[in-house]
Amino acid sequence: MCRIAIIGMGALGVMYAQRFTETLGSAQVAVLADGERIKRYEKDGFFCNGKACEFTYRTPEQLKEAPELLIFAVKYRGLAAAIETVRDCVGENTLILSLLNGISSEEMLIEAFGEEKVVYCVAQKMDAQKSGNQARYVNMGELAVGELHGGMTPRVRRVREILDQAQIPCVLPEDMEQLMWSKLLCNTGVNQTTMIFEGCYEMVQRPGKERDLMIEAMKEVIAVARARGINLTERDMEEWMAVLDQLDPKGETSMRQDGRHRRKTEVELFSGTIRRLGREMGIATPVNDQYYRKIKEMEAEWS
Numbered sequence: 001m002c003r004i005a006i007i008g009m010g011a012l013g014v015m016y017a018q019r020f021t022e023t024l025g026s027a028q029v030a031v032l033a034d035g036e037r038i039k040r041y042e043k044d045g046f047f048c049n050g051k052a053c054e055f056t057y058r059t060p061e062q063l064k065e066a067p068e069l070l071i072f073a074v075k076y077r078g079l080a081a082a083i084e085t086v087r088d089c090v091g092e093n094t095l096i097l098s099l100l101n102g103i104s105s106e107e108m109l110i111e112a113f114g115e116e117k118v119v120y121c122v123a124q125k126m127d128a129q130k131s132g133n134q135a136r137y138v139n140m141g142e143l144a145v146g147e148l149h150g151g152m153t154p155r156v157r158r159v160r161e162i163l164d165q166a167q168i169p170c171v172l173p174e175d176m177e178q179l180m181w182s183k184l185l186c187n188t189g190v191n192q193t194t195m196i197f198e199g200c201y202e203m204v205q206r207p208g209k210e211r212d213l214m215i216e217a218m219k220e221v222i223a224v225a226r227a228r229g230i231n232l233t234e235r236d237m238e239e240w241m242a243v244l245d246q247l248d249p250k251g252e253t254s255m256r257q258d259g260r261h262r263r264k265t266e267v268e269l270f271s272g273t274i275r276r277l278g279r280e281m282g283i284a285t286p287v288n289d290q291y292y293r294k295i296k297e298m299e300a301e302w303s
């Protein structure tokens with residue numbers, strides 16, 4: 001029986017599928033996708049930090065029992081389709097984690113599968129990248145899991161046990177809502193800045209206009225969050241800057257990888273969200289307005 005199922009074989013999907021497979025064994029871990037993708041996966045395979053991955057690939061019809069843990073590792077633009085692909089794989093005891101950035105994916109998953117299935121999750125502090133069928137990372141980071149407003153529940157304990165068994169670093173923060181906003185602050189700054197100025201982490205690790213703009217974009221997230229009653233402060237920003245300063249200087253944010261491959265980005269999750277909520281609360285977000293327009297222009301040039 002496959003206890004773990006993962007959909008989305010990008011940078012994070014391959015990294016986690018590899019760790020689950022190596023620790024729990026390939027019989028317990030299924031990489032899920034539609035038939036066309038599975039054919040491609042079987043033909044090309046995947047490599048993680050140079051090592052060939054021995055994944056078990058399954059279409060939803062081939063999965064004999066509902067998994068204990070179902071992990072979404074697609075990007076935002078692929079989430080609706082991924083939900084449809086796995087809709088019938090979710091069973092009574094299945095718990096769901098979303099590795100997606102932003103504050104919207106859990107809402108979509110709750111709408112599709114019910115509140116009782118979705119445990120809140122933030123994937124943080126990693127520098128995973130993928131090009132073709134080759135994924136690589138220097139820092140694996142960690143998964144923060146928990147209930148939206150804190151508290152230890154049996155399902156959070158269960159997710160933690162599974163992640164511990166798989167030797168996947170996991171933390172249990174007190175307040176997931178605060179952490180999700182805090183991570184949004186990080187992505188709104190670093191992902192968009194490296195996307196627009198087409199750089200690796202080193203671009204924002206050194207002093208300069210890119211780092212300054214990143215900070216301004218982050219400060220706008222703090223203002224919007226605070227207006228909504230979320231206790232985000234400059235201290236959160238400083239903590240994220242310290243994390244970013246430790247990442248592989250030659251690594252790229254997930255958004256910059258989209259930019260380099262000329263793919264549509266997750267801009268709606270970042271400046272798209274902040275400027276919309278800012279407008280609702282009467283908070284100006286000039287840097288995010290400028291970032292949003294620029295990223296949309298870049299995307300339009302590719303299509």
Ligand SMILES: NC(=O)C1=CN([C@@H]2O[C@H](COP(=O)(O)OP(=O)(O)OC[C@H]3O[C@@H](n4cnc5c(N)ncnc54)[C@H](OP(=O)(O)O)[C@@H]3O)[C@@H](O)[C@H]2O)C=CC1
Pocket residue numbers: 007008009010011012013032033034037073074075076077078079081082085099100101123124126127128129130253254266
């Ligand atoms: N990379 C990182 O370090 C981090 C990323 N994140 C977040 O995690 C999420 C995933 O990021 P990342 O791994 O970088 O993204 P990638 O773009 O590397 O991977 C996304 C994968 O999803 C697959 N996919 C899309 N639609 C479907 C579908 N319907 N069914 C199956 N597979 C599908 C794509 O495959 P195909 O080519 O077949 O369409 C692609 O391989 C994003 O929200 C990102 O913001 C969070 C923390 C860190």
Ligand SMILES: CC(C)(CO)C(=O)C(=O)O
Pocket residue numbers: 101123124125126127128141186187190191252253254255
């Ligand atoms: C924090 C960061 C930049 C790397 O983990 C990320 O979340 C991303 O690349 O999307």
